[in-house]
Amino acid sequence: MTTRILGIESSCDETAAAIVVDGREILSSVVASQVEIHRKYGGVVPELASREHLRDIVPVVREALEQARLSLADIDAIGVTRGPGLIGSLLVGLTYGKVLAMSLGKPLVPVNHLEGHVHAVLLQAHLDKREPEMPAVCLIVSGGHTVLYEVKSELLPAGAARVSGLPSPSRFVYSRIGQTRDDAAGEAYDKVAKILALGYPGGPVMDQLAAHGNPEAIRFTPPVTKGNPHDFSFSGIKTAVLRHVRAHPEMQAEISARRGGALARGERKAEQLRPLCSAATLDLVASFQKSVTSDLVNRSLAAAEQRGVRSVLVSGGVAANSELRRTFAAQGPRAGFDVFFPSQALSTDNAAMIAAAAFSHLLAGELADNQLNAEANFPLA
Ligand code: KG4
Ligand code: ZN
Numbered sequence: 001m002t003t004r005i006l007g008i009e010s011s012c013d014e015t016a017a018a019i020v021v022d023g024r025e026i027l028s029s030v031v032a033s034q035v036e037i038h039r040k041y042g043g044v045v046p047e048l049a050s051r052e053h054l055r056d057i058v059p060v061v062r063e064a065l066e067q068a069r070l071s072l073a074d075i076d077a078i079g080v081t082r083g084p085g086l087i088g089s090l091l092v093g094l095t096y097g098k099v100l101a102m103s104l105g106k107p108l109v110p111v112n113h114l115e116g117h118v119h120a121v122l123l124q125a126h127l128d129k130r131e132p133e134m135p136a137v138c139l140i141v142s143g144g145h146t147v148l149y150e151v152k153s154e155l156l157p158a159g160a161a162r163v164s165g166l167p168s169p170s171r172f173v174y175s176r177i178g179q180t181r182d183d184a185a186g187e188a189y190d191k192v193a194k195i196l197a198l199g200y201p202g203g204p205v206m207d208q209l210a211a212h213g214n215p216e217a218i219r220f221t222p223p224v225t226k227g228n229p230h231d232f233s234f235s236g237i238k239t240a241v242l243r244h245v246r247a248h249p250e251m252q253a254e255i256s257a258r259r260g261g262a263l264a265r266g267e268r269k270a271e272q273l274r275p276l277c278s279a280a281t282l283d284l285v286a287s288f289q290k291s292v293t294s295d296l297v298n299r300s301l302a303a304a305e306q307r308g309v310r311s312v313l314v315s316g317g318v319a320a321n322s323e324l325r326r327t328f329a330a331q332g333p334r335a336g337f338d339v340f341f342p343s344q345a346l347s348t349d350n351a352a353m354i355a356a357a358a359f360s361h362l363l364a365g366e367l368a369d370n371q372l373n374a375e376a377n378f379p380l381a
Contacts, residue, residue, distance in 0.1 A: 003362065006075045006100075007355025008061065010093030011085025011113045012144060013037075013044045015056035016351035017064035019075070023119070023359025024126045028067035029345070029352040032056040035201065039268075042200045043190065050088035057096050064351070072104055079358025080368075082110035083378030085144070090374035098372060108368040109358035114140055114380040116353035117315040118151055118172065123356050124342040132311035132340050137177065137304040141296060141324075142316030142348075143186035143201065146232045148177040148303050149381060151313070160363040171360035174381040177303045178230030185292055186318045188234035192241050192288055196281065197258040199268035206285050207321050208270035209277060213286030215323075218244065220291040230303045237291055244284060254278055293324040297331055304337050312339045319347040 002021050009016040018029035034052045038044045065071060080097030083090055094110075101108035117140045125131055134153040140146070153170045160169045183191065186203055193202020198209070220240050225231035245251050258276050262268070277285075296318075304312050312332060318324065319341055332339035346353065361367075 003076045003359065004070065004074060005109070005355040005358050005362065006061070006064065006078050007111075007351035007353070007358060008057075008078065008080045008093045008097045009113070009116065009349060009351040009354045010053045010057065010089050011081045011083070012089060012349060013049050013052075014349040015053050015060050015093070016349060016354075017061040018351035018355050019064055019068040019070060020123075020352050020355035020359070023356045024123065026123065026352045027070070028064045029350055030060050030064045030067065031348075031350050032060050039200050042194050044086070046086045046088055049086055050092060053089055053092035057092055061096070072100070075104070075106060077107040077109055077358065077362050079109045079111050079355045079362075081113045081116065081354050082372065083113065083375035085113055085376065087374055087376040090376070094372065094374045098368070101368075107362060108372065109361045109366065110368045110372055111354045111357045111361070112378055112380045113354075114145065114147065115172070115174070115357045117142070118149070118174075118313065119356040120342040120346040120350070120353035121313040121315050121340050123352060124346055125340050130340070132313060132338060134311070135307070135309050136311035136313050137300060137307055137309050138313040138315065139296060139300045140316045141185045141314070141318040143190060144184055145316060146180040146184045146234070146296075148179070148230055148300060149174045150177055150307050150309070156360065156363055169360065169363050171364055176379070176381045177307070178225075178228055178232065178299065180232040180234060181225060182233055182235035183238060185232070185234055185296060186316070188238050188292060189318070191238050195238075195242055195245060195255075196285070197255045197263055198273060198285075199263055203318060203321065205268065205270045205273060206289060207323070209274060209282055210286040210289040210323065212274060213279070213282030213284070215286040215290035217283035218287035220287065222291070222295060230299055230306070232295065232299060234292065237288065241284065241288055248280065251278070251281060254281060289321070289323050293321060293327050296324060297327045300328075301331060301335055301337060305335070310336070310338055312337050314339065314341050315347060317348045320344050
């Protein structure tokens with residue numbers, strides 16, 4: 001017997017739906033991104049995000065069904081993001097999921113968005129036929145989150161095995177090791193991109209521009225997080241970039257030229273911006289990237305060491321960063337760790353990860369009742 005779950009995700013600025021079988025096999029995954037809408041504001045505008053989710057949710061779910069060649073009657077359960085996220089955004093997906101479940105008479109499974117990100121790595125690992133040894137340490141690093149968890153796998157009772165037909169169904173339990181005390185890493189990228197007039201979102205463009213700069217040019221002081229060495233802090237380095245720019249008037253002139261020129265004309269690709277960046281700016285971008293990614297890698301590996309685990313999972317929008325992947329791939333194995341990343345599409349917000357995370361909760365009978373509400377702050381652990 002197989003279980004087909006329709007996943008629905010609307011926690012931030014992506015409206016997404018996907019169908020996943022038994023928490024592992026992706027039949028379809030559709031994402032409608034709102035990035036073009038929020039770009040001119042330099043960040044997600046919550047009010048606009050909710051309106052776009054309302055517009056997109058029905059066609060996105062319909063497309064996920066069409067791509068999987070299924071109808072709603074073929075779906076066994078609906079998994080929906082309950083939080084954390086923007087409350088107005090969450091409410092659109094959650095309400096739609098709730099109404100669908102009620103009208104179809106199917107179970108509704110509430111999912112923590114962060115648990116979804118953990119499952120994005122596990123979906124990829126399954127595709128790659130390279131399962132991580134558990135327990136693991138998981139770094140979730142995006143525009144909204146930078147957090148480290150320990151993930152343990154726990155066998156579900158025999159009843160769940162009968163329902164699922166799987167030999168040993170398990171669920172995951174989480175404990176939080178550390179989190180950012182101020183900005184998320186992606187937020188720091190976006191803020192630095194705003195300071196330097198490199199467009200929005202900042203991460204992908206800065207990642208490409210960094211390849212043309214010297215990462216050793218500027219030494220930023222590594223953040224100190226007293227009390228918990230596994231916590232993060234990125235606001236200091238963002239302020240250091242601002243101070244650096246203020247101390248270099250020629251950089252300010254260059255920034256004004258980009259802002260009033262290329263960006264105003266909508267030219268925001270890395271290859272369009274690169275000729276408008278001096279060597280000093282490219283060095284600054286490369287040094288910022290080096291500093292942020294080294295910190296993410298060092299703290300994640302230190303946490304894995306401290307917890308005595310072998311596997312490190314990395315997920316979230318910033319997991320797409322090329323320097324982060326390179327550094328983890330080089331330093332992880334050297335220190336005795338296996339590092340796992342999702343594909344680019346599974347790194348950023350999507351609903352396949354929500355449907356995958358919903359599966360074990362469905363088997364465990366952890367279903368929503370009529371009172372289910374969205375939670376803007378919804379800690380995983
Ligand atoms: O997970 P995501 O799509 O949305 C949430 O924030 O939940 O992540 C978006 C964030 C943005 O801050 C963006 O600048 C960053 O991920 N990002 C990157 C890269 N691609 C996306 N940051 C660094 N390097 C990248 N290649
Ligand atoms: Zn996310």
